[in-house]
Amino acid sequence: MGRQPCCDKFGVKKGPWTAEEDKKLVNFILTHGQCCWRTVPKLAGLRRCGKSCRLRWTNYLRPDLKRGLLNEAEERLVIDLHARLGNRWSKIAARLPGRTDNEIKNHWNTHIKKKLIKMGIDPVTHEPLQKQNNPEAAPCNNIIYDHQLNFNGDQHDIPNNICAQAASFSSSSSDNSSITPTESSDPHSDDDPLMSYILSDSFLEDSSTWNFPVTREEYCEFGMSSLEGNSPWFLELKDLGDDYFGLGRFNDADLSVLDMSDKH
DNA sequence: AACTGGTGCAACCGCTGCATG
């Protein structure tokens, strides 16, 4: 029958993570890699549920995370992706390197939703609000896309490599063969190479759009930008360097578990 | 200075699909 239970519910700590717990989790994952969350709390010496550890790592401790508010371009990308994918936050997050589903979901609920309502757009259907009050009104699907990411225009906040790949993608895949039927049926995907590329599987498969640190030094450098200011232990960690972790560069096995390009 | 309401975000809860025995 089945497997062993994930974790016993007794003695499992809940609530905000302490710096000490963060340190233990990061140390464990950098040493052993990201696998089998069920065993992580036990092996890392944490009184947490594996689920909680996974969440903490993916939403907060992961070194490739960007911190801070989404910029204007990211916000518009989220709106466009939401119009196409709905509330599938993980799918949306997969198309925004360095952003988590939780972060995007929160940003959507606290910022974008209100903005759209203010603009007279239903955040669920992406249709004008008055259209719903008056079904007779003429359709106005372009209202959102008037300000969408324009491949030839406002793309200064999108990483250069993504734009470059979008350009080559649009020239090499004129038949949109890598786009799912649902996505390719979208009336807007044809005329926006950047969106077509981002929605395509090629985007997710192309690891060059991600910049994941592979050493502890790089983790510290990389992580500093995201955790600086709100995780005092991280300063300490940076100072301790390899002495603290007792390791230098990762071996191949470590690298393989750190490759999360297919996870989000 | 104290209170109140709004806001933002981290973390939890519960469900689902897939894997496992």
Place this chain on the structure above:
DNA sequence: ACATGCAGCGGTTGCACCAGT
């Protein structure tokens, strides 16, 4: 084939912080 566990996902909650009164 079936029961069960796990990982992942989306919805929701709780709390800290801040601005306004």
